[in-house]
Amino acid sequence: MNKLSGTEKIILGLVAVIVAAGIVLFYTDLDSWIIYTEEDGTVEWLTVLGLLMGSGVCVARFFRLRKERSWWFLTVVLGLGMLMFAAAGEEISWGQRILGIRSSEFFIENNAQGETNFHNLIVGGEKLNKIIFSIGLSIALAVYLLAFPLLYQRNEKFKAFVDRSGIMIARLYQIVSIGVLYVLTETMRHGKRAEILEAGIALLFFLIVLYPVNKRIFDRKK
Secondary structure (H helix, E strand, O other), X not given: OOOOOHHHHHHHHHHHHHHHHHHHHHHHOHHHHHHHOXXXXXXXXXXXXXXHHHHHHHHXXXXXXXXXXXXXXXXXXXXXXXXHHHHHHHHOHHXXXXXXXXXXXXXXXXXXXXXXXOOOEEEOOEEHXXXXXXXXXXXXXXXXXXXXXXXXXXXHHHHHHHHHHOOOOOOHHHHHHHHHHHHHHOOOOOOOHHHHHHHHXXXXXXXXXXXXXOHHHHOOOO
């Protein structure tokens, strides 16, 4: 409905570059592609960037609106901010590799990569990342991106609940962008393609947080 802001254009351009670079490297120089998607590499840090920016927006809104919104609204907004911050921490194993910190015996024995993070823990012979963060998160994201916007437009009670709860509703271009991102990353038939998908989703989700359909619910009362 509105023109894209400079921030939106920059983030969309960045996601396009991330994916384009990934596709070109995958089909022309696989060794460089593996470096591109490796731990603590360019793609992973862009994932962290998107998550931290989204977290920062949520935390800023919490403090700006703490005297003007219900406890439930503020809890949801701050909770999302904390989840995104935790996801960023998990992505880089809470700085363990950067600082050269040795994992505890628990993580050495139970983590697929021997690192201090929870998403690579082995539970019942399966990585927690696959059980919760891949399957569960994919289902939740699909429901959020497809069902929520439709219900928000067509059901007044649902719309009122969402607005009272501080839940951001994705705009059409954001939903389409994530769909295109998924299709393009699927062209790279390698397990590490998930790193490119994660970076793109993190940055696009930052746009959903910053510029949702119902952005007005975060305006201060006059």
